[in-house]
Amino acid sequence: MKKYTDSGKKDTRSGFGDGLTELGKTNENVVALCADLTGSLKMDDFKKNHPERFFQVGIAEANMMGMAAGMTIGGKIPFTGTFANFSTGRVYDQIRQSIAYSGKNVKICASHAGITLGEDGATHQILEDLGLMKMLPGMTVINTCDYNQTKAATIAIAEFDGPVYLRFGRPKVANFTAEDQKFEVGKAVELQEGSDVTIVATGHLVWEALLASEILNEEGISAEVINIHTIKPLDAEAIIKSVKKTGCIVTAEEHNYLGGLGESVARVLAENHPTPQEFVATQDTFGESGTPEQLMEKYGLNADAIVKQVKKVLGRK
Amino acid sequence: MADIKKLEDLVVQVRRDILRQVHKVNSGHPGGSLGCTEFFVALYQEIMERKEEFNMDGKGEDLFFLSNGHISPVFYSVLARSGYFPVEELSTFRLLNSRLQGHPTTHEGLPGIRIASGSLGQGISAGIGAASTKKLNNDDHLIYVLCGDGELQEGQNWEAIMYAAGNNVDNLILTVDLNGQQIDGATKNVLPLGNLQAKFEAFGWDVLNIEKGNNLTAIIEGLNNAKSKTGNGKPICILMHTVMGNGVDFMMHTHDWHGKAPNDEQLEKALAQNPETLGDY
Numbered sequence: 134m135k136k137y138t139d140s141g142k143k144d145t146r147s148g149f150g151d152g153l154t155e156l157g158k159t160n161e162n163v164v165a166l167c168a169d170l171t172g173s174l175k176m177d178d179f180k181k182n183h184p185e186r187f188f189q190v191g192i193a194e195a196n197m198m199g200m201a202a203g204m205t206i207g208g209k210i211p212f213t214g215t216f217a218n219f220s221t222g223r224v225y226d227q228i229r230q231s232i233a234y235s236g237k238n239v240k241i242c243a244s245h246a247g248i249t250l251g252e253d254g255a256t257h258q259i260l261e262d263l264g265l266m267k268m269l270p271g272m273t274v275i276n277t278c279d280y281n282q283t284k285a286a287t288i289a290i291a292e293f294d295g296p297v298y299l300r301f302g303r304p305k306v307a308n309f310t311a312e313d314q315k316f317e318v319g320k321a322v323e324l325q326e327g328s329d330v331t332i333v334a335t336g337h338l339v340w341e342a343l344l345a346s347e348i349l350n351e352e353g354i355s356a357e358v359i360n361i362h363t364i365k366p367l368d369a370e371a372i373i374k375s376v377k378k379t380g381c382i383v384t385a386e387e388h389n390y391l392g393g394l395g396e397s398v399a400r401v402l403a404e405n406h407p408t409p410q411e412f413v414a415t416q417d418t419f420g421e422s423g424t425p426e427q428l429m430e431k432y433g434l435n436a437d438a439i440v441k442q443v444k445k446v447l448g449r450k
Numbered sequence: 451m452a453d454i455k456k457l458e459d460l461v462v463q464v465r466r467d468i469l470r471q472v473h474k475v476n477s478g479h480p481g482g483s484l485g486c487t488e489f490f491v492a493l494y495q496e497i498m499e500r501k502e503e504f505n506m507d508g509k510g511e512d513l514f515f516l517s518n519g520h521i522s523p524v525f526y527s528v529l530a531r532s533g534y535f536p537v538e539e540l541s542t543f544r545l546l547n548s549r550l551q552g553h554p555t556t557h558e559g560l561p562g563i564r565i566a567s568g569s570l571g572q573g574i575s576a577g578i579g580a581a582s583t584k585k586l587n588n589d590d591h592l593i594y595v596l597c598g599d600g601e602l603q604e605g606q607n608w609e610a611i612m613y614a615a616g617n618n619v620d621n622l623i624l625t626v627d628l629n630g631q632q633i634d635g636a637t638k639n640v641l642p643l644g645n646l647q648a649k650f651e652a653f654g655w656d657v658l659n660i661e662k663g664n665n666l667t668a669i670i671e672g673l674n675n676a677k678s679k680t681g682n683g684k685p686i687c688i689l690m691h692t693v694m695g696n697g698v699d700f701m702m703h704t705h706d707w708h709g710k711a712p713n714d715e716q717l718e719k720a721l722a723q724n725p726e727t728l729g730d731y
C-alpha cells in the first residue's frame with residue numbers, strides 16, 4: 134500500500150487564493166471578480182497585487198456572472214469568487230444563458246461548498262451544486278480534494294478554454310497530494326492500487342477514502358482508491374478499467390446522492406460494464422449547523438461510512 | 451452629415467424584413483422590433499465605429515449588446531444589411547438548423563452576435579463587463595446596450611446599474627426602449643416603473659431623453675450627444691421614447707403585437723404601407 138501523509142492541515146480555499154496569486158504574476162489576462170467575500174475566498178493577495186484587475190461587485194452575484202461573461206469579450210479570463218451556493222443556485226440562469234450557452238471562458242470558483250461549511254447551517258451548505266453545474270451543456274465541473282490540488286487546478290483552468298465550475302471548501306483538511314503535481318482536467322488519479330473494491334471519491338471525501346482503505350487493508354480487503362477531481366467530463370475509461378478488476382464500486386462525495394458524482398459513475402457503468410455500486414453521499418436532505426467533523430459523522434460522509442458501504446457492496450458481488 | 455433619405459429607405463426595408471420573417475414562421479416579436487428599427491439603423495449605419503470583419507473579441511471597435519433578445523428580427527435584419535451575413539439567410543429565421551435562432555445566440559456562430567439574450571435583464575451586466583475589458587485593454591471604443599422598459603423589472607439590472615455608476619463605467623451608453631408596453635399590457639398596469647429618469651439619476655447615471663424615438667434625425671442627435679458625454683466618470687442612459695409597432699398603423703400603440711405574427715392579409719396590408727426600397731431577401 135502506498136502511504137500518504139498529511140503535510141499539515143490547510144483549507145482548499147487557500148489553494149485557490151494562492152493559485153490565483155500565482156496566475157496574477159504569470160497571466161496578465163486573468164481578472165478576478167468577487168461578491169463581497171474577498172477574505173473568505175482568499176483573494177486578498179490578488180486584489181493587493183493587481184487592483185486594476187480585481188473587481189469588487191458587492192453583494193450582487195447575478196451582475197457578477199453577467200459581467201464576467203462580458204469581460205471575456207476582448208480576451209480576459211475572469212475568475213469569479215463567492216460561496217458555492219451563491220455561485221450556482223442563486224445565479225443559475227445567468228450562468229446558463231450568459232456563460233454556458235454563450236460559450237464564455239469564465240471560471241466560476243466556488244468556496245464553502247458542501248456540509249463542511251459547518252456552523253452557518255443549511256442556507257449556506259449547498260449539496261446540489263455539482264448536479265446543477267454538470268447538467269449545463271459545455272460546463273466542466275471540478276471538485277478538488279486538498280490545498281495542493283486546488284492550487285494546481287486553479288492554475289490549470291486558466292489555460293483551459295471554456296467555462297469551468299471549480300468547487301472547493303472552507304475547513305482545514307489534510308494536504309496530501311504532491312506540491313508539484315500536474316493537474317490534468319478530466320483525468321482520474323489512481324491513489325491506491327487494489328483488487329477487491331474500487332472507491333471513487335471527490336473533494337474532501339478523497340482523504341476519507343484513503344483512511345478507509347487503510348482500515349480495510351487491516352481487515353484483509355484490498356481497495357483501489359481513485360481521485361476523481363473532474364466530475365465532468367468524467368474519466369470513464371479509468372473507472373471501467375478499475376471495476377473490471379475489482380467487480381464492485383463505492384462512490385464518495387460531499388453532495389446529494391441525486392445529481393452528484395455517484396450518479397455520473399452509475400451512468401457510465403450502466404452503459405459499459407454494469408457493476409454493483411454503493412453511494413456515500415447525503416440522502417436528499419438539507420444540512421444543519423455543527424462542526425464539520427460532527428456533520429460528516431452525522432450525515433455519513435467519513436472513512437467509517439465508506440468502510441460500511443464497501444462491506445455492503447462486497448456482499449453484492 | 452447623415453444621408454437621412456438613404457437611412458429612411460433602409461428603415462422601410464428593415465420593417466419589411468421584420469414582418470416577412472415573423473410571418474413566415476408565424477412566430478416572433480414584431481412590435482418591439484418595429485419600435486426600434488430607426489434606432490438600429492442609426493446605430494449601425496451612423497453611430498458605431500465597426501470593423502468589416504466580425505471578430506468575437508471586438509478589439510478596436512464599438513460593440514453592441516441587445517438585452518431584450520426577443521426583438522431579434524430587427525437585430526438580424528440590420529446585421530445582415532450591414533454586411534455581417536447574407537440577407538438571404540433572413541429566410542431561415544426560427545427554422546430548424548438555422549443560425550437565426552428565436553432569440554440571438556453565439557451558439558450557432560452567427561456573425562454580429564456576442565452573447566445570448568432572451569432571458570431578460572442580463573444585457574447591462576454583459577455590457578459593463580465588456581466595457582471594463584475595453585478599459586483594461588486601453589481601447590477607447592464604446593459599448594452600447596439596448597434594453598426594454600418592461601425588462602427593467604428584473605432585479606439584475608439594478609445590480610448592474612448600481613455597479614456601473616459606483617465604478618465609473620463611463621464608456622457605456624445604455625438605451626432604454628421606452629414604449630410603455632409589455633406582454634400583459636401597459637407597463638404602468640403590469641408593474642409601474644416609476645420615474646425612470648429620477649431612478650437612473652439617483653443611481654448616479656447621466657440621463658438624456660430622445661423624445662422622438664422613431665425619428666432618425668432625433669436618434670442620431672441623441673446618440674451623438676450621449677457619445678459626447680462619455681469619458682466623464684458616469685455611465686450614460688438614454689430614455690428613448692418609442693412607439694411599439696411603429697410604421698404599421700394597426701400595430702402601433704398597443705401591446706397586442708408584442709409576440710404575434712401577422713396573417714397573410716395583415717402582412718399584405720403592412721407591406722403595402724412600407725413599399726420595397728432596397729430589395730426583399
